[in-house]
């Protein structure tokens with residue numbers, strides 16, 4: 031029987047712990063950690079994710095600020111807003127929800143966020159620290175995946191990990207985190223030849239493809255651990271992952287569901303890093 035890697039359950043547990051930490055923190059007379067989430071435009075998926083972040087932040091007891099901006103906003107105006115939060119000593123974490131409108135340069139925006147407030151781990155300084163094996167802030171989705179695997183005592187040392195997807199927010203940072211855990215890592219992507227030959231070698235298969243139920247049992251080695259990063263709406267409007275869950279289930283030793291797997295863990299790691307930065311910014 032496959033182990034279901036229940037991200038929702040671990041997220042709830044970790045967020046309860048964080049809520050207790052915030053209470054203690056307040057009782058010691060410190061100001062509560064503050065997270066600013068900047069959301070530009072009306073993308074419906076982004077709105078759902080930001081809403082979930084706001085709900086979690088409020089439940090934990092953080093000071094949660096969601097700054098909603100029109101998608102006509104000029105790049106320089108956005109950069110000034112970010113700078114004002116950089117300068118504001120009461121702000122511990124700043125996240126700019128991606129993707130950005132086309133006329134705004136993502137690289138410039140991520141570079142503008144104070145690395146000490148970059149709870150998303152996307153600033154080039156934090157990316158570089160992860161690259162050299164001395165991470166400070168981690169991108170939340172890969173960090174959530176590692177945390178969930180560790181919670182279930184899934185050993186990564188020497189294991190063959192195959193990640194499908196080479197994005198800056200999932201595939202590439204996860205590669206570094208897996209290397210830091212002493213795994214052997216392969217990244218496959220849309221141009222990979224004979225994808226199945228790669229995936230069938232995986233002890234741990236991570237799907238971050240962006241295609242509904244792409245991974246069927248013929249892509250999966252018997253007894254593999256499967257991590258599904260996908261968030262797709264199928265033809266019936268139902269949220270499904272990149273993995274055909276029912277099809278691969280009999281074959282795997284462990285699997286993350288969608289919803290309730292990687293998504294809630296992503297949000298929890300954001301909260302965790304906000305708490306950590308809040309502590310640091312208060313000198314603890």
Ligand SMILES: Nc1nc(=O)c2c([nH]1)NC[C@@H]1CN(c3ccc(C(=O)N[C@@H](CCC(=O)O)C(=O)O)cc3)C=[N+]21
Nearest residue numbers: 078079082126127128129150170289290291293294296
């Ligand atoms: N600067 C930035 N940081 C991010 O961390 C970031 C981002 N931009 N852009 C988009 C991706 C995606 N992401 C998710 C967060 C929560 C869920 C989540 O809560 N998922 C729920 C279901 C959500 C639903 O019902 O649609 C679940 O899997 O159970 C999913 C995806 C954060 N991202």
Ligand SMILES: [Mg+2]
Nearest residue numbers: 150169170171
């Ligand atoms: Mg993230």
